[in-house]
Amino acid sequence: DIDVDGTTNLDVVDIDGAVDMASTLAVGGVVTANAGVVVDNITIDGTTIALSSGDLTIDVASTIILDGDEAGATVHFKDGGTHWGSIYRSDSNFNIESETSDKDIIFKGNDGGSVITALTLDMSEAGAATFNDKITAVGTSVFTSLDISGNIDVDGTTNLDAVDIDGTVQMGASDDDVRMTLQGN
Secondary structure (H helix, E strand, O other): OOOOOOOOOOOOOOOOOOOOOOOOOOOOOOOOOOOOEEEOOEEEEOOEEEEOOOOOOOOOOOOOOOOOOOOOOOEEEEEOOEEEEEEEEEOOEEEEEEOOOOOOEEEEEEEOOEEEEEEEEEHHHOOEEEEOOOOOOOOOOOOOOOOOOOOOOOOOOOOOOOOOOOOOOOOOOOHHHOOOOOOOO
């Protein structure tokens, strides 16, 4: 046994066996551990940080930065090893991708204390978008096809080149104010 009380300056120490410290270890240089490092229930070994139980919290005083330098700079999301989602850069575009076949991308939020689904992108329907409530568009909106199964309320000036209406048309103006031209075959 060696008992050192006071200041000790050692250039090289080779210890074959366990080291038990009752206080803080201060290291002024690099610690090399080729077999990995275990702190509580967190193991750091090679390119893996593994937690044997519980949740892992990353708590920083400023910004968390994920910086992947490979092509695409991809962040993969997995559950039990199964890849279910990715966030990545492609052609300078920000991409969010559902990796599981026909599984949707769902945007949720808190509306007055209740969790609501604001938007669902249906991957089994080529990404068809279903909004929980109205859509507000500023500027010109262009639709190549528009299928409305409910009521239409148009406030303002409307200039339509062609309208095909299947069903009853109800107009709020008197018959004298409405002029319609019907063309038959």
